[in-house]
Amino acid sequence: MFCFQCQETAGNKGCTVKGVCGKTKDVADLQDLLIYVTKGLAQVANRKGDLGDKKEAVQDRIADNLFTTITNANFNPKTVEDYIVKTLDMKKELAQGMSDLPAEAAFDVREGLTEAAKADAIGVLATKDEDIRSLRELITYGLKGTAAYTRHANVLGFRNDEVHAFMAEALEKITDDSLSVDDLVALTLKTGENGVKAMALLDEANTTKYGHPEITEVSLEPRNNPGILISGHDLKDMEALLEQTKGTGVDVYTHSEMLPANYYPAFKKYDHFVGNYGGSWWHQKEEFASFNGPILMTTNCIVPPKDDSYLDRLYTTGVASYPGAKFIDEDEKGHKDFSGIIEQAKGCKAPEKIEEGTLVGGFAHNQVFALADKVVDAVKSGAIKKFVVMGGCDGRQRDRNYYEEFAKALPEDTVILTAGCAKYRYNKLHMGDIGGIPRVLDAGQCNDSYSLAVIAMKLQEIFGLADINELPIVYNIAWYEQKAVIVLLALLSLGVKNIHLGPTLPAFLSDNVVKVLVENFNIAPNGTVEEDIQNLILS
Ligand code: FSO
Ligand code: SF4
Incomplete structure (x- = not known):
């Protein structure tokens, strides 16, 4: 077992004995095997080209396989085995008549999957070069997030073939040893672009079916x-x-x-x-x-x-x-x-009361646009000096107290834009409002980070700015699992720079990949609350 896909990975290096999340060694190995055979299915599907009436089933299989390996989704060895077998069956059928298949596509072991999953060629460490491994995993985790959002849209009847095709293409490319670090950096940004498409699709699906979120x-x-x-x-x-x-x-x-x-x-x-x-x-x-x-x-x-x-x-x-x-x-x-x-x-008792009162949310793009005049006036008058995007995930590590402390330390002329479960660090603090605009604007789930990007682009247009980074918006994002990875890559692909990322930088980023992210996007790890208030807000 070697897993370092989430922020809570052991020692910020990798879980090797059991997941901090509770995932057992066997499940971790089986999930690696599932990703391996999914790459094989993608290779075969890409070779086949026209999948005819099997197209949707293959697309859904690939996406579900990626989705089920997201942190905290599937702890069950039986169901992971079931996913592997279904993938092998599908692959075998598609590959009829094909020869000279790559190792992933040729794999067809049915018995003793738990043992087979332990082979050196299967897991993350099979890629020896640290930078190539880092980029391959960064792309894989971005694809997992993309797959999750895509499947939520799919079940509501919304599809984007381009995104599905990209997932299959990218899964194959990360098995290709001829790709250089530069090629993989380019593929990483393309993953971000497809992440934007997946989030836009889900936004369209959710709002078409259930209306636009409102205060x-x-x-x-x-x-x-x-x-x-x-x-x-x-x-x-x-x-x-x-x-x-x-x-x-x-x-x-x-x-x-x-x-x-x-x-x-x-x-x-x-x-x-x-x-x-x-x-x-x-x-x-x-x-x-x-x-x-x-x-x-x-x-x-x-x-x-x-x-x-x-x-x-x-x-x-x-x-x-x-x-x-x-x-x-x-x-x-x-x-x-x-x-x-x-x-x-x-037959169950009513829930025990554990807290009181209410909280306020519902500030996805449509609702914020409805308040646009108020927001623009508040920015022009100086009543709002800065917006702080504090989206992403929450987690159990103690250093996440940083986010509550940071929110409390923000000057009163700042507004938090949030999405994802990171909000629970400050959404019950009753931070007040600025001229009727609440100081915590919750757009929704992590996928609704898309809404925050749409709001930023709208403000850019209203203020007539050439660059999205000229807006009075700063980014202090918390990550935990792989959906936050695609949110980050999506923001990068939209040209957002200077993102602070915490509570720690991902263990799967090698020093050289971090360097690339710093040089091109000025990504920085978060510091102390005082330092970050000074650097992000007051300077
Ligand atoms: Fe992440 Fe939170 Fe939404 Fe979770 S924001 S952590 S496991 O709630 O799923 O993506
Ligand atoms: Fe460890 Fe996170 Fe992987 Fe779980 S998902 S095994 S906690 S790195």
């Missing part, structure tokens, strides 16, 4: 009915759960990255959609225990339960999987039956 006050207090807690990012699952719980006496609450579901007009019509329960993903052990009712994990963000205390109330769906948790599959029409969760909920 919303979200309750943090439970009611007295039994409840179901839903987490992750999949809004189609959210809709299905709300529909199926109608009139059952069971309330629905969001957790962590599902909070922004509260901002969508289409979900406001459900009286039993009560609000949000708890904080960001890593608080779940305590919060799922006190919630008392069943929990549905629609994507990543699973933390292995302590003592399996609420395992009998934990459900997964989509690419999320956890041993012992019940899995809800979809039927051939894409329908998911949540009746089992609802029945269990009816």
